[in-house]
Amino acid sequence: MARTRVAVRCVDCSFEARYDGLPTARAALDEHESATGHEVRWEIESLADGVSRAGDDAGVCGRPECANADSPLVDPEPPER
Template identity: 50%
Template sequence: MSEKRVTVTCADCNLSETFDSLGTAREFVEDHRTETGHEPTWQLPELAAGVQRAGDEAGVCGRPGCTDTDSPLYRGEE
């Protein structure tokens, strides 16, 4: 059995779930946002700091506060 690696939490309802895959966690986050209007967060402890920074700069998380629009990795608004 694989080790669970993605943790999703929601401060609004004290939710905490762990998932084996990023895709499943992402679906859960979107469903929770749609169903409750809450903004859950996730933690990916296995990613190296450089990978997390590159994802932030590219705008992967979708939050304006962590996106670096001056970065060559930034993909723009969809």
């Protein structure tokens, strides 16, 4: 079972870390940038299986013609108001 893994690396100093989720990686990136004024980059190394499936089912571009219409994750009809 794949997990989400995110690498965070500072362009201006030796700060580098890996995280098991997007929220913690984003918080670390924001904190380092705010505290130092440095430019920090992140790379998503892997995604949890459910996130990958949702992306595949939605289609790369998110357009209806690219989606997997048989997926329980895709609702092709917006709710009526």
